[in-house]
Amino acid sequence: MTAGGDPAAGGPEWSDLAAALEVVGARWALLIVEQLLDGPQRYGDLQRRLGVPTNILATRLRELQEAGVLRRLPLHHNTRAYALTARGAALREPIEALRRWATPRSGGPGEGAPPAPRASPPR
Amino acid sequence: MTAGGDPAAGGPEWSDLAAALEVVGARWALLIVEQLLDGPQRYGDLQRRLGVPTNILATRLRELQEAGVLRRLPLHHNTRAYALTARGAALREPIEALRRWATPRSGGPGEGAPPAPRASPPR
DNA sequence: CGCGCACACTTGCAAAAAGCAAGTGTGCTG
DNA sequence: CAGCACACTTGCTTTTTGCAAGTGTGCGCG
Numbered sequence: 001m002t003a004g005g006d007p008a009a010g011g012p013e014w015s016d017l018a019a020a021l022e023v024v025g026a027r028w029a030l031l032i033v034e035q036l037l038d039g040p041q042r043y044g045d046l047q048r049r050l051g052v053p054t055n056i057l058a059t060r061l062r063e064l065q066e067a068g069v070l071r072r073l074p075l076h077h078n079t080r081a082y083a084l085t086a087r088g089a090a091l092r093e094p095i096e097a098l099r100r101w102a103t104p105r106s107g108g109p110g111e112g113a114p115p116a117p118r119a120s121p122p123r
Numbered sequence: 124m125t126a127g128g129d130p131a132a133g134g135p136e137w138s139d140l141a142a143a144l145e146v147v148g149a150r151w152a153l154l155i156v157e158q159l160l161d162g163p164q165r166y167g168d169l170q171r172r173l174g175v176p177t178n179i180l181a182t183r184l185r186e187l188q189e190a191g192v193l194r195r196l197p198l199h200h201n202t203r204a205y206a207l208t209a210r211g212a213a214l215r216e217p218i219e220a221l222r223r224w225a226t227p228r229s230g231g232p233g234e235g236a237p238p239a240p241r242a243s244p245p246r
Numbered sequence: 247c248g249c250g251c252a253c254a255c256t257t258g259c260a261a262a263a264a265g266c267a268a269g270t271g272t273g274c275t276g
Numbered sequence: 277c278a279g280c281a282c283a284c285t286t287g288c289t290t291t292t293t294g295c296a297a298g299t300g301t302g303c304g305c306g
Contacts, residue, residue, distance in 0.1 A: 166283050256300095274280085
């Protein structure tokens with residue numbers, strides 16, 4: 001069941017990871033979910049806190065909603081908030097794992113390559 | 124855009140997650156690392172197993188190498204293999220967390236949104 | 247009632263990244 | 277020396293991302 005994805009073929013494998021990235025692999029998706037882990041937020045708040053272009057934000061919110069990761073909560077008059085579904089909240093683990101990976105841990109077995117300074121947003 | 128962080132301003136936050144995505148957030152990056160978790164592989168193998176465009180693969184391998192995630196092992200004559208560094212291997216946790224998230228767990232409380240079938244490579 | 251304002255998005259267009267196909271260089275091997 | 281496998285490059289098209297400005301809607305106020 002679901003196993004393989006491309007059985008008995010020399011073709012590319014199809015992993016669960018690819019399926020995950022299909023949903024949250026787009027440019028600002030995980031950052032948006034991360035913000036929402038703190039609780040429901042409104043469009044304007046997300047935009048200001050992340051610095052994400054407004055059209056991208058609108059697109060991502062629609063996609064993530066369709067994927068069942070978040071949903072819109074109608075607020076007063078014409079305002080609304082975005083909140084994670086259970087499936088969206090389950091992204092806390094992967095997100096924290098990524099955060100831990102990125103966090104420079106002092107006292108660990110430092111190795112690999114010397115850190116090179118960067119200075120620009122996601123990607 | 125907001126390059127160089129935005130300290131002590133009302134501007135966008137700069138999370139560790141963003142730093143992680145800066146390194147492994149590009150289109151095929153995590154998939155490449157996932158393959159490499161099984162051990163060192165050669166260029167052609169990666170390309171065939173993932174179905175990634177060859178120019179993209181070359182670019183990602185260079186970027187991931189510069190980020191200290193993997194390194195090139197010279198093999199016989201002009202062939203080489205790519206292997207994860209310790210830092211790259213540490214991505215196993217985030218990757219497995221994402222895989223678990225994507226894995227349809229039978230018996231769970233179905234919720235969020237009805238699954239919509241897809242049929243195409245990442246993104 | 248009409249005006250301005252905040253909020254939540256669209257729209258239009260330019261720049262960057264991803265994708266496809268074909269080509270290049272290198273070192274065997276026949 | 278021709279042919280072949282391997283590891284990439286190069287040239288061009290398509291898709292995605294980003295920026296800036298515009299649209300619609302519902303108050304709050306004079």
